[in-house]
Structure formats: C-alpha cells, structure tokens
Amino acid sequence: MTITEVQHAKVTAEHQARLAYIYIRQSSLSQVNKHTESTDLQYQLVERAKRLGWPDERIKIIDEDLGKSGASAEERFGFQHLIAEIGLARVGLVVSMDASRLARNNGDWYQLLELCSLFGALIADSERLYDPRTYHDRLLLGLTGMMSEAELHHLKLRLQTGEWHKAERGELRLALPAGLSWTRDGQIILCPDEEVQSRLHLVFAKFRELRVAKGVVRYLHREGLLLPERPLRGPAPHEIVWQPATSSRVLSILKNPTYAAAYVYGRSTTVATRRKPGRPHTGIVRLPLDKWPIVLHNRHPGYISWEEFVANQAQLEENRARYREAKPGVARKGQGLLQGIAICGRCVVRMRLRYSGEHGEFPVYVCAYEHARSGGSRCQEVRALGIDAAVEQIVLEALVPDKVVIALAALEQLEQEDAALRKQWQLRLERATYEAERARRQYDQVEPENRLVARTLESLWEQKLREREKIEQEYQAWLQRSRLSLTPSDRQDILALGENLPKLWHAPTTTPADRKQILRLLVKSVILDQWRARGKVWFQINWQTGAVSEHWLTRRVQTYVDHANVEIIQQRLRQLNAGQKMDDEIAATLNGEGLRTAHGQPFTSEIVWLLRKKWGIAAIRVKAGKVNPPRWDDGSYSAVGTAAALGVYPGTVYHWLNAGRLKGVQLTKGMPWQISLSDDQIASLRAYVARARRSRREAL
Numbered sequence: 001m002t003i004t005e006v007q008h009a010k011v012t013a014e015h016q017a018r019l020a021y022i023y024i025r026q027s028s029l030s031q032v033n034k035h036t037e038s039t040d041l042q043y044q045l046v047e048r049a050k051r052l053g054w055p056d057e058r059i060k061i062i063d064e065d066l067g068k069s070g071a072s073a074e075e076r077f078g079f080q081h082l083i084a085e086i087g088l089a090r091v092g093l094v095v096s097m098d099a100s101r102l103a104r105n106n107g108d109w110y111q112l113l114e115l116c117s118l119f120g121a122l123i124a125d126s127e128r129l130y131d132p133r134t135y136h137d138r139l140l141l142g143l144t145g146m147m148s149e150a151e152l153h154h155l156k157l158r159l160q161t162g163e164w165h166k167a168e169r170g171e172l173r174l175a176l177p178a179g180l181s182w183t184r185d186g187q188i189i190l191c192p193d194e195e196v197q198s199r200l201h202l203v204f205a206k207f208r209e210l211r212v213a214k215g216v217v218r219y220l221h222r223e224g225l226l227l228p229e230r231p232l233r234g235p236a237p238h239e240i241v242w243q244p245a246t247s248s249r250v251l252s253i254l255k256n257p258t259y260a261a262a263y264v265y266g267r268s269t270t271v272a273t274r275r276k277p278g279r280p281h282t283g284i285v286r287l288p289l290d291k292w293p294i295v296l297h298n299r300h301p302g303y304i305s306w307e308e309f310v311a312n313q314a315q316l317e318e319n320r321a322r323y324r325e326a327k328p329g330v331a332r333k334g335q336g337l338l339q340g341i342a343i344c345g346r347c348v349v350r351m352r353l354r355y356s357g358e359h360g361e362f363p364v365y366v367c368a369y370e371h372a373r374s375g376g377s378r379c380q381e382v383r384a385l386g387i388d389a390a391v392e393q394i395v396l397e398a399l400v401p402d403k404v405v406i407a408l409a410a411l412e413q414l415e416q417e418d419a420a421l422r423k424q425w426q427l428r429l430e431r432a433t434y435e436a437e438r439a440r441r442q443y444d445q446v447e448p449e450n451r452l453v454a455r456t457l458e459s460l461w462e463q464k465l466r467e468r469e470k471i472e473q474e475y476q477a478w479l480q481r482s483r484l485s486l487t488p489s490d491r492q493d494i495l496a497l498g499e500n501l502p503k504l505w506h507a508p509t510t511t512p513a514d515r516k517q518i519l520r521l522l523v524k525s526v527i528l529d530q531w532r533a534r535g536k537v538w539f540q541i542n543w544q545t546g547a548v549s550e551h552w553l554t555r556r557v558q559t560y561v562d563h564a565n566v567e568i569i570q571q572r573l574r575q576l577n578a579g580q581k582m583d584d585e586i587a588a589t590l591n592g593e594g595l596r597t598a599h600g601q602p603f604t605s606e607i608v609w610l611l612r613k614k615w616g617i618a619a620i621r622v623k624a625g626k627v628n629p630p631r632w633d634d635g636s637y638s639a640v641g642t643a644a645a646l647g648v649y650p651g652t653v654y655h656w657l658n659a660g661r662l663k664g665v666q667l668t669k670g671m672p673w674q675i676s677l678s679d680d681q682i683a684s685l686r687a688y689v690a691r692a693r694r695s696r697r698e699a700l
Contacts (some may be wrong), residue, residue, distance in 0.1 A: 010131050011052055011093075015122055018092030020054040021082055022046055022061045025101045029067040038097075039066070041126075045095045048124060054093065070104035071152065074277060079108070086115045095124045099141070100148040109145035113138065167265040170296045174265070177256050178228035178240050179303065188300035195427035196228045196240060197303075202420055203227070203253055204304050204312075211315050211517070213250045220245035224474065225424055227253070254316065257295070260309035261302025265294040289313055333513045336363040337388035338526050341519075344369070345529025345538065347379050363388075365528060382528050382537060383555065390553045392515075394541065395522055396502055425475045432468035439464040530555065535563045556600045560611070563598050570615055573608065577617050583608040583651040605651050606692075628672050636664075636674040645677065646685050661685075 024042040026032045032039060049059050064078030073079050079102070085091050094116065096102050103109040116123055117132040123141065124130070130137040166172040176182065179191050179200045190197055202225070206216045220227065226242040227249050243249060257264045268286050275283035289310065297306055304312075332339060334353060342351040344367035351365040363384035439461040446454050505515065527540040537553045560566050569590065576586045583605035590603045597607060611617075630641030642662065643650040656662040657673065664675035 010122060010129055014120065015092035016053050016058075018058070018121075019085070019090055020049040020052075020059045020093040020095060021085065021091055022049060022059065023065075023078070023082060023094065023096045023102055024061065024063040025065040025070060025076075025078070025096075026067060027069050032067050042097050042101070045097065045126070048126070049093060049095050052093065052124065052129065070100065070102070070108075072105065073103070073108045079103070083112065083115060086112070086119055086121050089119045091116075091119070091121045093122045093124060098125050098148075099144040100151065103145065103148070104152045105149050106145055109148070110142070113141055113145075167294050170263045170299055172265065174263075175232050175238075176230070177253070177258055178230040180258060180300070190301050190303075191228075191240070193228075193240070195424075195431055198423055198427055199225065199228055200253065200259070200303050202424065203250060204259075204308075205420070207250075207254060207312065207315075208308075212319060213254060213316065214247055216250050217245045217247055220250075223421060223424070251316070254312050257306075257309060259303045260306045261298050261300055262306060262309070263294070263296040263299040264292055267292055332516070333511060334363065335361075335512055336365065336384045337392060337512070337516060337519060338365065338384070339516060341523065341525045342382075343525050343527045344379055345527045345540070346531065348527075351382075351528065353384070380528075380530055382530050386553055386555055387526075387528065387537060387539060390551065391519075391523070391526060391539070391541065392505070394549070394551065395519060396505060398522065421478075425478060429468070429471055429475055432464070432471045436461070436464040436468045535565070556598070560598050560614075565595055569595055569611070573611060573615070574617055577612065582654075583612075583649065584655065605655055609649050609651065610693075632674055634674070637677050639673050639675065642673075642675045642677060645682055646689060648689055 022042075022045050024039065024045075026035065026039060043061070043063075046059055046061070050056070062078040062082055064081070065076045068076050070076070073083075082091070082094065086094070094102075094112075099109065102112060113123075113132050115121070117138070120133065122129060122131055128140075130141050132138050132141060163172060173182075173186075176188065179196055180188055181191050183189055203216060203220075206219050207213065210216060210219070221244075225245070227245050228240050229243045229249065230238050230240050232238055253259065257267075266287070268284050270283050271285050272283060274285065334355075336342075336353040339353045340350070342353075342365045343349065344351050347367055347369045349367065349369045351367045354364050354366050356362045356364050365382045365384055365387070367379035367381075369379065439457070443454065443457040443461045446457055448454065504510065505518075522544055524542045524544050527542070528537060529539070530537045532538045533552070535555060537555050539551055539553065541549045541551070543549070554565075560569075563569070572590060572593070572595070573586060576589055581589070586608045587603040587605050590608075595603070597603060628638035628640050630644060631637055637645060639650050639653045642653045646653070653662065653673075653675075657664055657675070662675055662677075664673040666673055
C-alpha cells in the first residue's frame with residue numbers, strides 16, 4: 001500500500017461530512033507584502049483538501065491572521081475561530097502549510113492536538129495526513145510543534161543578542177525625541193530649529209525653579225506656549241509638531257535621558273504575570289534608574305547634565321506623596337504649612353493632614369500609622385495652626401541676615417524670566433514670518449495661468465499671513481501686559497519688599513503652596529511630639545543645612561488637667577487669695593504675669609471664681625465690724641446683700657455695676673453702694689447665674 005493510499009485510508013465518511021479548514025498565516029505585514037509566493041502556496045492548499053475528498057462547498061479558508069505572529073493566540077482571531085469550530089465538532093480536516101503556521105508555542109499547539117483528538121479531526125500539512133488519535137501520528141505532531149517553538153526561540157535569541165551587542169557599543173539606532181536630530185553621517189546633534197531648543201531649555205529651567213511638573217504645565221498654559229513633539233508614525237523622517245502642554249508631555253521630556261547626552265537601552269522590561277489578555281502592550285514595567293543595563297554618557301550634545309537629570313528624577317519621585325515610604329510629596333494648596341514634612345516623634349513616620357471644624361477650616365497633623373497597619377488607635381493629633389505659626393516665626397527670623405540677598409535674587413529672577421518669555425515670543429513670530437514668506441515664494445513660482453494650483457497656494461499664503469498677524473497681535477498684547485520695565489524707583493521698591501519678608505510671606509498673592517515651597521528650601525522635616533510634657537508640644541526642626549533646633553510650644557487644651565502651667569496658676573491663685581486680693585485683682589495679676597486660661601484666653605474675675613470653687617480655695621474674709629448690712633434703711637441693697645440675694649460673689653456684683661447690668665449709687669467715691677433691686681430682677685439674675693455656672697462646669 002502506497003503512502004497516498006495509507007493517508008486516504010485515514011479519511012472516513014464521517015470526516016468528509018464535516019468541514020475542511022485551510023489555515024493561512026504570515027508572521028508580519030512585511031512578509032505579506034514581500035513574500036507573496038509563500039502566501040500563494042498556502043492558498044493552493046485548497047487543492048490538497050480536494051484531493052483528500054472534500055468538495056468545494058465544504059472547504060473554508062481562514063486568512064484573518066495574515067500579518068500576525070504565531071507566538072501567541074491572543075490577537076489571532078482566526079485561530080480562535082478554528083479552535084471554537086473544532087470544539088463544536090464541525091471540523092473534519094485542518095490543513096496548513098506546516099506546524100509553524102498554526103502555532104509557535106506548545107500551549108496553543110497541544111490545545112489544538114487535544115481538541116482534534118477528542119472530536120476526531122484530522123490534521124494535514126503539505127506532505128502528510130495525521131490522525132491525532134493514533135500514537136505515532138500524535139508523537140510526530142508533538143515533535144513537529146516542539147521544533148517549531150524551538151526554531152522561533154533561536155531566531156529571537158539571535159536577533160536579540162545581535163541587537164544587545166550593538167546597543168552596548170551605542171550603535172543601535174534609536175528614535176530621537178524632539179530637540180535632537182540625526183545627521184547624514186549618523187551623528188546626533190541638537191535640533192537646528194532654534195525655537196525647539198529654546199522651548200526645551202525653558203521646560204528644564206522652569207522645573208528647576210518650580211520643582212513640580214504640573215507647575216510647568218500651568219506656566220506654559222498661562223503664557224500660551226506649545227511643546228515640540230515628534231510622533232513616531234509612518235516611515236522616517238518624522239516631522240516635529242507643536243502640541244499643547246500636558247502633564248504626560250512634560251514628564252516625557254523630564255524623564256528622557258537622551259536630553260542629558262546619554263545613550264540608554266533597556267529602560268523597561270516585560271513581566272508575563274502582569275500581562276492582560278487581549279491587551280498586547282500590557283505587562284511593561286519601567287526599571288529604576290540604577291537598574292538600567294546600558295547607560296553611555298556624553299554620546300552626543302544635550303540640554304542638561306546627567307547630574308541634573310538624576311536630581312530631576314529624585315524630585316519627581318519625592319513629589320509622589322507616599323507616607324509609608326517617607327516621601328513628602330509636592331507642596332500643595334492646603335493650609336497645613338508642614339504638609340508632607342511633619343514627622344511623628346513617637347512612630348517616626350510621616351504624619352497625614354486632615355481638616356476639622358464645621359467647614360474644614362482647621363488643619364490637624366495626624367499620625368495614623370498604627371491605625372492603618374493594625375487597626376489600633378491613632379498615635380497623636382497635633383493642631384496645625386499653632387505649630388505652623390511657631391515654625392513660620394522661626395524660619396522668618398532665620399532669614400533676617402539674608403534679606404538683601406534674597407531681594408536681589410528675586411529681582412534677577414524677574415528679569416531673567418521676562419527675557420526668556422520675550423525670546424519665546426520673538427521665535428514664534430520669526431517662525432510665523434518664515435512660513436508666510438515661504439507660502440509667498442511658492443505662490444510666486446506657479447504659472448499665473450495655472451489657476452487650479454494658484455488658487456490653492458494663494459489661499460495658503462493668506463492663511464499664513466493671518467496666523468502671523470494673530471501672533472503679532474498676541475505679542476503686542478503680552479508686551480503691554482507683562483513687559484518688565486524697571487525704573488530705579490521700581491528696583492528700590494522690590495528691594496524694600498524683599499527686605500520685608502514677613503510682609504511678603506503674608507501677602508494675599510503668596511499662596512500656601514508658595515509658602516510651603518519656601519519652607520522646604522530651608523527645612524527638611526519637623527518632628528512633633530505632644531506627649532513629652534503636659535500641655536506642650538515639643539518640635540525639632542531639621543534644617544536643610546544639617547543643623548537641628550529644638551523648641552517648645554504651649555498648646556491650647558480642653559481642661560486644666562492638661563494645662564501646661566496648671567501648678568503655677570493654682571499656686572499663684574492661692575498666694576494672691578491669701579494676700580486678700582479680690583478676684584478681678586487676681587485675674588489682672590495673672591494676666592500681667594503672662595499666664596493664660598486652658599483655651600489660651602486672658603483670665604477674668606468669673607474664671608478666677610470658678611477656679612477657686614474647683615480647687616476648694618475659700619473666699620477672703622472681711623474683718624469684723626467692716627461688713628455692710630444686707631439692706632439699707634431706704635430698702636436698697638448693699639454689695640454684700642446683693643451678692644447674697646443673687647447667690648454670687650461680691651466681686652461679680654462690682655463687675656456688673658461697672659458693666660451696667662446692675663443700677664446703684666455712691667454718695668461719694670469710696671462710700672458703700674446703694675443698689676436698687678426688684679423681685680423680678682432678682683429672679684431673672686438668679687436664673688442667669690444658674691445657666692452660666694452650668695455651662696462653665698461643662699466646659700471645665
């Protein structure tokens with residue numbers, strides 16, 4: 001029996017009752033366009049199916065996967081359709097030029113073999129016919145699939161090894177970003193377009209100043225400046241286009257090492273476990289800078305140094321607010337001055353910021369590390385307003401010796417920024433002038449009789465002229481709005497403003513983000529701990545210079561149990577009371593000594609009276625024979641009688657007399673008071689005293 005007879009013996013009527021599928025695939029679009037002979041040979045496999053006994057109406061061609069790699073079945077919808085048809089028992093024969101057309105990896109290949117074995121489908125190539133249900137045919141098919149995968153592996157290995165060695169020498173030609181160009185002899189130079197160079201220099205300069213990528217974006221939008229970009233679409237050369245500034249475009253400039261005169265290869269890798277089905281470009285992981293495999297310095301001209309590029313990457317990393325990794329994040333617009341740089345003195349972790357109050361107007365520094373990690377209680381919460389004011393005062397005092405230097409630096413920065421913006425506008429105007437002149441020359445070169453072309457070129461010329469006129473008008477408007485023309489008087493005003501740093505710090509135009517940025521230039525971090533002493537906050541300022549300073553801040557508390565000076569207040573109150581001082585005199589003395597209540601307010605006679613009651617300090621006793629009678633002969637009350645009738649201390653009666661709440665007269669200064677009181681007044685004032693005492697007890 002011949003080989004042909006043996007192969008035909010495998011084909012049964014059951015197989016021929018089903019469909020025969022011809023699977024056609026080429027690995028890339030280049031092969032489809034250039035290797036047309038291979039594609040034609042695969043289409044001729046239809047005759048192979050006919051010779052095996054299938055009629056034309058039962059022969060189907062699958063050519064959806066032309067130009068797609070066989071390394072995976074994710075994007076090969078034709079192969080997926082074939083697998084589905086086999087699983088539905090609709091396929092009797094699968095024909096392909098060889099195993100490499102169907103699959104280039106063992107996973108897809110053995111899935112195909114298993115399904116064909118279960119549902120009785122045959123597999124044919126250009127030479128043989130296989131039945132996956134028989135041992136020897138399945139063994140041959142398995143070996144064929146293994147060799148196909150190994151072939152692809154070796155091809156990739158040779159290509160990748162050659163590419164890698166070429167990259168190690170810096171000879172692998174990579175796509176260049178806007179701002180750099182290839183010469184005819186293969187050298188890299190700065191882009192000849194002066195406007196492109198100037199715009200990129202401006203981006204790096206503004207990031208050096210603002211230290212925030214979004215700040216650069218906002219600046220470019222405010223000034224109406226576009227960014228150069230080189231889209232890598234279609235065949236080279238790729239032209240530069242101007243696009244609006246976005247965060248992604250600014251970050252692509254800041255993160256590209258090519259601008260630092262470096263040749264870098266292997267900045268990313270693919271992690272198979274992170275790939276998502278149906279999304280071929282997923283699973284790409286950016287490697288950190290210290291793990292880049294190939295970095296060759298000073299290979300071509302650059303816009304910044306490598307040291308500045310590394311510093312920019314570190315700044316971008318710090319701008320990401322990640323408290324667990326001790327990243328302060330970028331200075332934001334909230335009211336908390338120490339946002340991102342406040343560190344808990346107990347847990348030594350970055351403190352978060354939250355806002356309390358009815359409208360969220362009171363910032364609070366919170367250490368919630370243990371709460372987030374194990375669900376425990378928060379370590380400490382420090383009100384921000386008091387600690388911010390203390391740090392602010394210390395920083396402003398530290399800047400006093402450098403006020404003139406700071407003012408001169410601010411003046412110089414204003415002049416440099418004005419010059420940079422003026423240059424950007426002049427370059428835009430120069431480009432628009434060139435394009436209008438170029439359109440005019442094109443129009444002049446066309447024959448006047450050729451109106452089909454002349455009308456188009458004339459329209460283009462008019463368009464370029466209108467664009468130039470628009471840019472000219474915008475430039476003049478910018479000059480009127482932003483031109484920096486400083487007279488000697490203006491310079492003196494700026495110097496005076498720079499010397500008055502507190503006024504500049506508290507100016508309405510200085511935003512919270514500006515204050516935080518100034519603070520971070522001087523202070524690296526501030527450690528807070530409010531549990532080292534009762535009623536006080538200990539804080540340590542770690543300066544950028546490496547110096548360390550420790551300070552204390554008396555904080556506001558809810559009760560006198562937590563008051564920092566409660567022992568001093570109680571001792572002084574007892575001493576003054578023993579010295580026959582009235583409550584209002586005691587309050588004045590305590591205020592004069594710089595002591596304050598638990599809420600940070602001055603003392604009053606009412607507060608002194610409440611504290612005496614709280615601490616059991618008896619009122620002073622008046623000597624015998626000196627006490628006035630409760631009521632006088634005319635029915636009016638004395639101060640003592642009024643206090644007894646109302647249930648208050650006599651000092652309160654004198655205070656009410658001064659405030660006008662009570663009406664009384666003295667015959668002369670120093671004589672006893674004669675106070676008029678009705679029954680209704682007594683009832684009303686007693687109710688008022690009861691309410692006041694109840695509210696104060698709740699507060700204490």
